[in-house]
Amino acid sequence: MGTFQAKLVTIITEALLEQELTQRLVELGATGYTVSDARGKGHRGVRDAGWEHGANIRVEVLCDEETANHIAAFVVENYYRDYAMVVFIDTVEVLRENRF
Amino acid sequence: MGTFQAKLVTIITEALLEQELTQRLVELGATGYTVSDARGKGHRGVRDAGWEHGANIRVEVLCDEETANHIAAFVVENYYRDYAMVVFIDTVEVLRENRF
Amino acid sequence: MGTFQAKLVTIITEALLEQELTQRLVELGATGYTVSDARGKGHRGVRDAGWEHGANIRVEVLCDEETANHIAAFVVENYYRDYAMVVFIDTVEVLRENRF
Numbered sequence: 001m002g003t004f005q006a007k008l009v010t011i012i013t014e015a016l017l018e019q020e021l022t023q024r025l026v027e028l029g030a031t032g033y034t035v036s037d038a039r040g041k042g043h044r045g046v047r048d049a050g051w052e053h054g055a056n057i058r059v060e061v062l063c064d065e066e067t068a069n070h071i072a073a074f075v076v077e078n079y080y081r082d083y084a085m086v087v088f089i090d091t092v093e094v095l096r097e098n099r100f
Numbered sequence: 101m102g103t104f105q106a107k108l109v110t111i112i113t114e115a116l117l118e119q120e121l122t123q124r125l126v127e128l129g130a131t132g133y134t135v136s137d138a139r140g141k142g143h144r145g146v147r148d149a150g151w152e153h154g155a156n157i158r159v160e161v162l163c164d165e166e167t168a169n170h171i172a173a174f175v176v177e178n179y180y181r182d183y184a185m186v187v188f189i190d191t192v193e194v195l196r197e198n199r200f
Numbered sequence: 201m202g203t204f205q206a207k208l209v210t211i212i213t214e215a216l217l218e219q220e221l222t223q224r225l226v227e228l229g230a231t232g233y234t235v236s237d238a239r240g241k242g243h244r245g246v247r248d249a250g251w252e253h254g255a256n257i258r259v260e261v262l263c264d265e266e267t268a269n270h271i272a273a274f275v276v277e278n279y280y281r282d283y284a285m286v287v288f289i290d291t292v293e294v295l296r297e298n299r300f
Contacts, residue, residue: 032242138236
């Protein structure tokens, strides 16, 4: 059983961004993504420093480090200021190559 | 693009605990949390050592190590004995400071 | 507060596999699992090398390394070829022993 290291990029953000964000992820090199519905509370960018409780999505992308960096730079530049969004990156072992 | 290390605390437990638990998380220092619905099977505390298949939630909190330890100590003390609950902690890289 | 290291095996696959897959996970030694609904895009095995957007599930199993390896070997052997599936493994700290 072979595994290889990859980056797991998790983006938690507002549900309204799903279509636009996932399209951008593919353009940035993601060969796949997973979206699940979530709800939560957190700071909502600079538009509103207070608490917000709303419909969120949790988007996960498995990719190489370079793509992870592209995605990170893109979302910080384009969304982090104006949307409720938090992005975190972990390193995981993925089963078998050439499948994502 | 700056990142900083944080703890990702994941709590998988019974859905009925959502409101109480998330309120406690905020009181314990969490500046945000994400909840998603789940289902599953597992041991149900000491009330019932057998299998239980029911409505679960998956609660995630990104926080510093001290807050993670407070949360961990609290849930073990208050819920671990009586509810189906498993808590695990991972270290992740979070994009940009002062956003959660 | 005690923790111990465990493997978190995450399987993202087609929703139609839920019942069969979770039954196999238990047979392979998992003492619990968590399933949540998801949607996504990715390669769909060798049946179809193109993009597929459909109903997915995200299955998580916390287990020891040996069980993780059994699960990994089993799913690669039985599902990886014919189903949209990606499996990744992470190491996490779990609160308290003898609870999963």
